[in-house]
Amino acid sequence: MHQNCTNCGLQFQITDDDIKYYTETRVSHPTHCPNCRTQRRLAxxxxxxxxxDKCDMCEKNIVSLYSPDKDIKTYCYDCYLSDKWDPMSYGRDFDFTRPFFEQFYELKKDIPHMNIYQLFNENCDYSNYTGYCRNCYMCFGPYKSEDCMYGSPYESKNCVDTxxxxxxxxCYECINCEKLYGCIECQECVGSSGLFFCYDCRSCSDCIGCVGLRNKKFHIWNKPYSQEEYERIKSSLNLGNRTAYDTLKNQFEKFKKQFPRIYAKNPKSENVSGNFIVESKNCENCFDAKSSQDCKDCAQITYAENCRDCNYEEEITLCYENIGYAFNNSIKFNNTSGHSHEVYYTEFCTNCQYCFGxxxxxxxxxxxxxxxxxESQYKELLPRIIEHMKQAGLP
Known part of the structure; x- marks a missing residue:
């Protein structure tokens, strides 16, 4: 069946497989097209x-993801995790005479928030949306990384701008790469070391300005050299000089345009559509997906299974319309909630189950x-709230 997006007006398709998924997960058919749903999550x-900013509890100086001119309480990491306040004290009854989202918005506006989102980190006060990291500065969305600056490193060490x-x-200035050591200005390279200005090189070492090489070493502009000659030319390039560095970078950008490129980078994947899908299968319209299967309309997911409309998620199963965090099962319409099961319309909740709004x-x-x-009260009240939302045309 086809449906017009209620946001942009464009027509989008809801397949029989989609209908089966929505039925099994007990959600209504979407009213927005995939692109508008993504925009809504990212917003x-x-x-x-x-x-x-300043912490609203201890008043120490902090950095915050919330603008200080907004009427939002923010706590530093230590105060947020302390027992000096109780999120349950902000609880309220559900009012069936008012829309759900109006009540949910008021709760989010009243309750204090963590100044920046970080979990299980050490010395990462100037990084945001970080998990299991150590000594990371101005990194955004890093995961299991240490001693990194800038960019969004995953499971990396001592890197800048990745x-x-x-x-x-x-590594420095690398994008869409995996398992590199000592590499600079590389893109879409895998399992290599000592690369400078390389594109789509795999299992290579000690190469400069190379494109599309496999299992090569001591190459410059895709030509082989002896180790002695390679080291001599490398030294003469004077890459520690900014002018020489930029000159080589410009030369490389022109050089790599001479080579054909594969339509998509989906190695070790089966029955997938999208780009940068690694070791996955049955993923449709997905991007930057790794070790995932049976997913659709997702981006930046790792170890995901049977999920749809998810972004920035790791190790998730049966999740729908979520953004951020990891280790979730059967959660829907959530923003940065993790280690949770059967939660709906939650924000920044951890280790929770059977929670709503x-x-x-x-x-x-x-x-x-x-x-x-x-438990009995929850199971009696939740269907009434869902029916109340359906009458208002909400999912």
Whole structure:
């Protein structure tokens, strides 16, 4: 079936497979097209605009992802995780005479937020949306990385200005790369070391200005050299000089345009559409996906299974319309909630299950709008709220 997007007006398709997925996951058919759904999710994530602020509890200077001119309470990391406040104290009854999102917005506006989003980090005060990192400065969305600056490193060490790259060490200005050591200005290179200004090189070492090489070493502009001659030419390039560096960079940009390129970079993948899909199968319209299967309309996902409309997620299963964080199962319409199961319309909740319309909770279950219920009360109230939302045309 085809449907017109209620946001942009363009027609989009809802396939029989989509209908089966929505039925099995108990969600309504989408009213927005995939692109507009993505825009809606991304609009909730301020990743890179940070502001100078003060903690509203201890009043120390902090950086914040929330602009200080907005009426939003922000706590530093230590105060946020302390027992000096209780997110449940902001709980409220659900009002069936008012729209759900109006009540959810009021809860999010009243409750304090962490100044920047970070979990299980050490010395990463100027990085945002970080997880399991150490000594990272001005990194945005890094994961399991240490001693890095700028960019978005994944499982990397001692790197500067890397983006959507995995398993890098001592690298600079690399994008869409994996398992590199000591590489500079590389793009889409894998399993290599000592590369300078290289594109689409795999299992190579000690190469400069090369494109599309496999299992090569001591090459310059795709031509082989002896080790002695290679080292002599490399030294003469004087890459420590900014002018010489920029000159070589411009030469390389012209050089790599001479080579044909594959239509998409989807190695070790089966039945996929999109780009930069690695070791995955049955993924449709996905980008920057790794070790995932049976996913659709997702971007920057790792170890995801049977998920749709998700961004910036790791190790998730049966998730729909989510953005941010990891280790989730069967959660829907969430912003940066993690380690959770069967939660809906939550923000910044961790280790929760069976929660609806909650914010900033930790280790809770059977909550609605941050109010605690018994299991039987929750199961009785939730269907009524969902029906109330459906009558308003909401998913």
């Amino acid at each position: 909730n994530r301020n990743e890179r605009c940070l502001y100078q 983006y959507v790259s995995y398993g890098l060490e001592l 909650c914010a900033e909770l930790r280790k809770k279950q059977f909550c609605i709008l941050n109010k605690q219920y018994t």
